[in-house]
Amino acid sequence: MLSRQKTRTYEILEKASADDRTSRLVDSFIMVLIVLNVVMVVLETVPSLAARYANFFEVCEVFSVSVFTVEYLLRLWTSTADPRYSRPVTGQIKYAFTPMALVDLIAILPFYLPMVISVDLRVLRAMRLMRLLRLFKLARYSKSMQTLGSVLKDKSSELYVTMFVLLIMLVIASSLMYFAEHEVQREAFPSIPGAMWWGIVTLTTVGYGDVYPVTPLGKVLGAIIALLGIGMFALPAGILGSGFAEEIERRKEGQVLCPHCGKDIHTPSKEG
Amino acid sequence: MLSRQKTRTYEILEKASADDRTSRLVDSFIMVLIVLNVVMVVLETVPSLAARYANFFEVCEVFSVSVFTVEYLLRLWTSTADPRYSRPVTGQIKYAFTPMALVDLIAILPFYLPMVISVDLRVLRAMRLMRLLRLFKLARYSKSMQTLGSVLKDKSSELYVTMFVLLIMLVIASSLMYFAEHEVQREAFPSIPGAMWWGIVTLTTVGYGDVYPVTPLGKVLGAIIALLGIGMFALPAGILGSGFAEEIERRKEGQVLCPHCGKDIHTPSKEG
Amino acid sequence: MLSRQKTRTYEILEKASADDRTSRLVDSFIMVLIVLNVVMVVLETVPSLAARYANFFEVCEVFSVSVFTVEYLLRLWTSTADPRYSRPVTGQIKYAFTPMALVDLIAILPFYLPMVISVDLRVLRAMRLMRLLRLFKLARYSKSMQTLGSVLKDKSSELYVTMFVLLIMLVIASSLMYFAEHEVQREAFPSIPGAMWWGIVTLTTVGYGDVYPVTPLGKVLGAIIALLGIGMFALPAGILGSGFAEEIERRKEGQVLCPHCGKDIHTPSKEG
């Protein structure tokens, strides 16, 4: 049997029901802290701010990590309140390996690791950026990110098909361009993998202008590739777009969807 | 009881009914004046035109401000003819703080303010641009702008969700690129907020070419970010696009929409 | 009463019915000649080709103009076979001022005009390009161009609304950018009309990279404008796209559409 304290702590940490004020306050507090942390990681890279507010950033980091550490330990301790992880020790170990628990752990590790092992400066800098993973802690609370997740899941087969076709097109386009331009522009088209940078930049219509064909053959090929390829590279956008529209429509209408086929499960209608 | 004069003035200033010729004439006159004003503000910044037609621009400005001032005062005076602001003085004060009344006021202020307080040249130039706010006075008459407004309102929840997701993607993309390129291109990727300029320019596919990755890691990351991110950044366009299509469809068909849920309210059909 | 010759000539020149072989041959001949003419105008501007095949181009031009002149005169002569222009002389004059007849005339004028009046070189060059108007002669035969025409007509109200909104957005975006960047980049942002070049290049996501903001304020404004504006500038594409889809669908299904409201006129169904 679970202690009342543990059950209450579990309730507070999990997504709040609308009428549990304490739980909602804790949720809001953690969300605000996450957002502030991300803002902090971003601003810390501005040299002038980093120099001026070094102490402030340090204090914020210690405070955040303390809160997130306590949160992590409490979540671990109370995980047995969840029926899925109810067995005393093995349940908690099982919980510790769920994606969200791992995110929670990785989000605080960059703080503790340099205390245990010595790391060089470059690794340390990468580690500081890893604090951005705290963003994914938001996934517990943010409907937007859950929507994005379910759209990606829902449309995964379409995205897989188009990604495969895009990859083939990219290989063909880059190979043709490599063949046409390699002799003249060895720097810009050094190899087929190198020419793929041109391929991506062109087919996504970004077009920085750092590499572009200069030979007549290259320009003709480039023109044809652009005309035909851009339609294909716009497909993922279209797929995601209609997926989002459908998902938001669903949520608005409060439909229940079958978890297996993604179709709407109509409640038996009175006319039937 | 309202004087007949006030009621008539109110009628004339408000959007005209189809058979009120005087009112329609006044509406057209003000619309044309607004458009001319905007054209004038735009052309005034061309040095050669500014030098040559300085007097003409000056006269136009004085004339426009006179008309808009009279219009503003008349609207203020007659606002009590609107049942919402019918109480003599408090109603007029309440009206003065409605968005449209504020726009009317701000549109004429840049003319009067330099007479009262002394302002330096830079502020004066900013003020001249503020005259562009006169554009929003068009909102009273222009169906296009009303359509835009209702689309934005209608789709606000979708736009909010995608904007939030885009922001998270932008932070992640810019941070990754900062990590990959900062060492090599300190000018182009000075900090994460600085790298966001690259992020925006790439993910919107503008691609000026002022900043782009040069390291192999940066190019691989850039390619992946471009492929995945562009789909997301095209979402607001898709949402607005379908919103516009729906809105125009609605207007064409003269449907009545429920103000709460945005669904069509069908008039009871004869077949039912 | 019309001579049999005139009626037959009229039949041959007008779009052929499927079983009139002579007429179909003449149509095909003229279409091929038009396409060859356009290819010729385009290739003539390549200096190496112009030098080498000067005589060939000259001969082709004389031949084409002869054919088009005969075609024009025959169409003018036979126009009285069309009930709309049946009155002997006034009908032919009326026909001469229809858009298609004017296109036919303008397409041959650049050849005859230099014989009559003396023109300087630059005007002559412009005139040579005017021969491209022969393209529009295709509109008589090409279904593609007719489809494009009916889509533009069908969606004109939507396009008008969005164009107006885009113009307002362009003015606002360019004015803001002018305010932010004018002091630092006087060449790139010389005036608001000058800044509109930046606005168009950015909001259509072309992004040549000849003008872009460099000040922090300009970059922040540019980022916001890009994020919000691109959605709007993608609207005409969406409107045209769905218009095309509908138009092609219609043609496939052979539906009859009401010329007034654009809705499908269903033939009375048997279930009714």
Place this chain on the structure above:
Amino acid sequence: MLSRQKTRTYEILEKASADDRTSRLVDSFIMVLIVLNVVMVVLETVPSLAARYANFFEVCEVFSVSVFTVEYLLRLWTSTADPRYSRPVTGQIKYAFTPMALVDLIAILPFYLPMVISVDLRVLRAMRLMRLLRLFKLARYSKSMQTLGSVLKDKSSELYVTMFVLLIMLVIASSLMYFAEHEVQREAFPSIPGAMWWGIVTLTTVGYGDVYPVTPLGKVLGAIIALLGIGMFALPAGILGSGFAEEIERRKEGQVLCPHCGKDIHTPSKEG
């Protein structure tokens, strides 16, 4: 009568039925080999890798070509097991000229040809790239590529119409720009075909920035062309996008489509 061996070989080479393990193994083996071959062709162009793994690439190539040669010969030999090519010799010749058989042949030719005839270096390099055609061998197995194929077939009439309109727009836009910019930028706009490179790069919104208008007339024309043209050039993307969506929907729902009109053939429903 076919030998049992031939029939079995035919079964193994053709797309496997779900419960034929040998056949599925062979299919997977060939698919993996194709993908590895493409990766190899791509990586071979990287000088450092080409130098280091020359022997490995050589061995792989010999092995692949051996397998593909055996595969080709077996397919040719067993083609008589297919009712369409059942007549002993003429059937095999007929099969040898099907597109897929030609692809199989061309995919191995670059290996054998230099043994027979002497070829210069440039041709040899082109030939090595021709090995990329092995990609199309995937079409036998890959659902993605079959989906792409049927979308292109399904939407061919729409794509044809838009391509024609795009071509006309490109000619007009490039001619106008040539007229406006040729005098000032002879290098960037040397002729109308040369100006078409600007046209493609602008209308697809790639915008490398290697050519752009600099004269006021050119900028105004460029702005108008960009605003009007981009919508048109986004059409193929929209057509392909909706085609893909429909195709995937169909496959999901297991509908049977009429091969003539592309419409769904409903199996007679029980409610009817």
